[in-house]
Amino acid sequence: MSFINYSSREINCxxxxxxxxxxxxxxxxxxxxxxxxxxxxxxxxxxATESERxxxxxxxxxxxxxxxxxxxxFHLYTVPGQVFYDASRxxxxxxxxxxxxxxxxxxxxxxxxxxxxxxxxxxxREQGYDPDRLPLVIQYNKRDLPNIASLAELHALxxxxxxxxxxxxxxxxxxxxxxLKAVIKLVLIDLKRGGRQ
Amino acid sequence: MSHxxxxxxxxxxxxxxxxxxxxxxxxxxKVVFLVDKNGTLLASVGxxxxxxxxxxxxxxxxxxxxxxxxxxxxxxxxxxxxxHEGERDNMHLSVVAERLILVIxxxxxxxxxxxxxxxRQATARLAAVMAVxxxxxxxxxxxxxxxxxxxIESLFK
Numbered sequence: 001m002s003f004i005n006y007s008s009r010e011i012n013c014x015x016x017x018x019x020x021x022x023x024x025x026x027x028x029x030x031x032x033x034x035x036x037x038x039x040x041x042x043x044x045x046x047x048a049t050e051s052e053r054x055x056x057x058x059x060x061x062x063x064x065x066x067x068x069x070x071x072x073x074f075h076l077y078t079v080p081g082q083v084f085y086d087a088s089r090x091x092x093x094x095x096x097x098x099x100x101x102x103x104x105x106x107x108x109x110x111x112x113x114x115x116x117x118x119x120x121x122x123x124x125r126e127q128g129y130d131p132d133r134l135p136l137v138i139q140y141n142k143r144d145l146p147n148i149a150s151l152a153e154l155h156a157l158x159x160x161x162x163x164x165x166x167x168x169x170x171x172x173x174x175x176x177x178x179x180l181k182a183v184i185k186l187v188l189i190d191l192k193r194g195g196r197q
Numbered sequence: 198m199s200h201x202x203x204x205x206x207x208x209x210x211x212x213x214x215x216x217x218x219x220x221x222x223x224x225x226x227k228v229v230f231l232v233d234k235n236g237t238l239l240a241s242v243g244x245x246x247x248x249x250x251x252x253x254x255x256x257x258x259x260x261x262x263x264x265x266x267x268x269x270x271x272x273x274x275x276x277x278x279x280x281h282e283g284e285r286d287n288m289h290l291s292v293v294a295e296r297l298i299l300v301i302x303x304x305x306x307x308x309x310x311x312x313x314x315x316x317r318q319a320t321a322r323l324a325a326v327m328a329v330x331x332x333x334x335x336x337x338x339x340x341x342x343x344x345x346x347x348x349i350e351s352l353f354k
Contacts, residue, residue: 002202003237007210012237042251047259056259059236061251067348075236075255091262095235181353188352191202192344 001095002191004070012073013187014095018120019102020112021053021081024141027170028102029060029076032180035173036062054080057092064184074184081116090123098135098187099124100179102170103158105140105148110157117158135186136163139179144169203233204337209330210240216322217242224315225307227286230300231293231323232257239297248302257290257300278316280309291316294324296331 003012017025026046033044042061049055058078063071079089101120103113121131138159140151151167159165164182168175217229221243228243230250236258238250260279268276279290289301289312299320301312 001235003233003235003239004202004204005210005239006205007207014235014237043249045252045256056263059252059255059259061255064352067344067352072352075251087266088263091259091266094262095233184352185349188344188349189346 002097002187008071009069010071010073011067011191012075013097013184013191014075014077015098015100015183015187016092016096017076017078017100017102018089018093018116019081019141020104020109020116021083023081023102023104023109023113023116024168024170025078025081025102026054026058028100028139028141028168028176028179029058029078031170031173031176032062032076033060035177040064053082054078055085056080056088067188072188074187076180083115086119086123089119090126093123093127093129096124096127096129096134097190098137098183100183101136101138101158103138103140103154105142105154106145107147107149110149110153113154114157132161135183135190136161137179137183137186138163138165139168139170139175140165141168141170141175143167144172144174201335203331204334205239205330206333209326209333212326213240213323214242216319216326220301220315220319223318224301224303224312226301226303226312228302230254230257230302232298232300234258234261234292234296234298243302253300257298261290261292261298278313289313289316291320293320294327297323297327299323 017028019025040063045059047056060076062074077092079092124131124134140154166175166179170176213231217231217240221229228245230241231239232254233239236255238254241250264276264279275292277292281288286302286304291299293299303312
């Protein structure tokens, strides 16, 4: 649910990076944080365990400039990917405006991607969203590693909606901003329509 | 639950500010924030300089969400009040009208009892304004009508 403040002329949107454990959601945000102009981003918060696994969420606020006199602010969140943190994932999806599904391209993680996508759809439904209509972008991460699945195989597993998809290697930054730009565009187009009723 | 946009208009925003300003004085607080449950800051009054208000809003929402999850586990709908005591400053968080979070930062010049009393008084007024704001927002779901593809593209230049 986007929040439009007519008084302070601000549009606030929430984007959530979703995907299986260790797929690179936090790495996406870390790269965005490193490369964004410091004036355009706030502090990055990571609620993580001592071994740097996401415990609750990462949070990175971005200000991308103005549209028609409205400042645009995007709040990027990641969810904890590990299966047993499902309650936390549901909480973080509240009020979401757009989702980046980050898939791990490694052959050994193919099943985990499929399971996580199904989990996303279930959790969106539980929050009252239509998982077939919410702005969604898919990122096939870790394309720089050996032993990866083909794009066609990954597409068949997690992109049944045929939404925009991007190859990425978040550790080097490849594909990170292309993915972000695509989801922001979808969210703003949805905002123009007045959101999902 | 509708997932349309929530549009906060100037009159309700000003009313929120007016209630928060009174609460700030009555509770002898340092800062008062009004945050939505999705983690967006709606309004703040007091000396917010030095506070990262964006992070504060996000973490307050996360805090309320997590304790709400705990409440559900023991059969409670929600824990509507949270209190964090620090060495110098304290923080009182409470849920207003099911979708807002009222955050108050105060020090030794006030007390948790006083804050709690003043919050209770302000909550009813905030809830009434929120009801008007929600009704107005739901009646005006046209989104940002003038937004064009070119406008969106201009953000990335």
